[in-house]
Amino acid sequence: MKKLFLTIIFSVSILVFSSLTANALLMNYTDLLDVSQGTIVTGSSGALTGGWSSDSRNMFGGTYGSGPADLTNNTIFKDQQSAGYVHWVEWKTSALITLQSFNLVAAHDSGWDGYENRNINFRGFSTFRLFSGDGIGTWTQIFSYTTDPDSDLDYGGGVNYPAQNMLELSANITPTVAQFFRAEFVQYGNGSRNYGDSQGPRICELDGYGPAPVPLPATMLLLGPGLLCLAALKKKFIR
Numbered sequence: 001m002k003k004l005f006l007t008i009i010f011s012v013s014i015l016v017f018s019s020l021t022a023n024a025l026l027m028n029y030t031d032l033l034d035v036s037q038g039t040i041v042t043g044s045s046g047a048l049t050g051g052w053s054s055d056s057r058n059m060f061g062g063t064y065g066s067g068p069a070d071l072t073n074n075t076i077f078k079d080q081q082s083a084g085y086v087h088w089v090e091w092k093t094s095a096l097i098t099l100q101s102f103n104l105v106a107a108h109d110s111g112w113d114g115y116e117n118r119n120i121n122f123r124g125f126s127t128f129r130l131f132s133g134d135g136i137g138t139w140t141q142i143f144s145y146t147t148d149p150d151s152d153l154d155y156g157g158g159v160n161y162p163a164q165n166m167l168e169l170s171a172n173i174t175p176t177v178a179q180f181f182r183a184e185f186v187q188y189g190n191g192s193r194n195y196g197d198s199q200g201p202r203i204c205e206l207d208g209y210g211p212a213p214v215p216l217p218a219t220m221l222l223l224g225p226g227l228l229c230l231a232a233l234k235k236k237f238i239r
């Protein structure tokens with residue numbers, strides 16, 4: 001019995017330490033918020049239409065575009081808005097989840113367009129806000145981030161998407177249990193004098209993570225001693 005007790009204590013401590021594992025930063029297509037997990041978009045301020053792969057659902061996986069892991073499978077919010085306009089999307093997960101961290105990947109336009117260099121003023125945003133909801137209209141802000149703190153008109157890139165026009169924002173949050181969520185993206189600029197239609201922020205993916213699962217090898221290692229223990233106990237009781 002003492003052996004069984006020790007095995008249980010050991011298993012619990014492994015579980016606790018495993019939950020501290022850091023989350024991934026690459027765009028993910030099986031995370032808690034992904035459409036493949038049953039997430040549905042319940043509303044948005046509108047996406048760019050007309051031959052683009054823009055769809056509010058595209059920031060939650062590759063189902064509505066050409067497939068996973070491509071930067072063209074984006075949400076591009078609607079155009080013809082002014083700097084400071086709040087673009088938003090709301091979604092519902094298939095069940096209550098515990099959100100513990102998220103990963104946001106976005107890209108503003110870049111390069112010479114034949115007239116001027118494109119920067120965060122083109123499809124960039126200045127502020128990202130994340131909310132959880134109760135499903136009946138109350139939203140609680142759980143995260144806020146201001147882009148371009150160095151004011152060089154670039155997102156600056158990240159570990160996995162290093163191009164200067166990319167934003168890769170990964171953060172831990174206070175664990176939040178909810179089924180309803182809302183994201184807001186405040187439009188950075190007014191775009192170009194020549195191309196005034198290029199302002200809606202481009203979001204590639206928004207991933208959400210809960211407590212990390214126990215790595216499989218560790219689980220298998222624990223299973224062995226646990227079963228042996230049970231076998232020994234059974235033997236004892238049968239005798």
Ligand SMILES: [Ca+2]
Pocket residue numbers: 027028029030031033034035059060061205206207208
């Ligand atoms: Ca995803």
Ligand SMILES: [Ca+2]
Pocket residue numbers: 058059060061062073074075203204205206
């Ligand atoms: Ca996507």
Ligand SMILES: [Ca+2]
Pocket residue numbers: 148149150151152153154155156
């Ligand atoms: Ca910057």
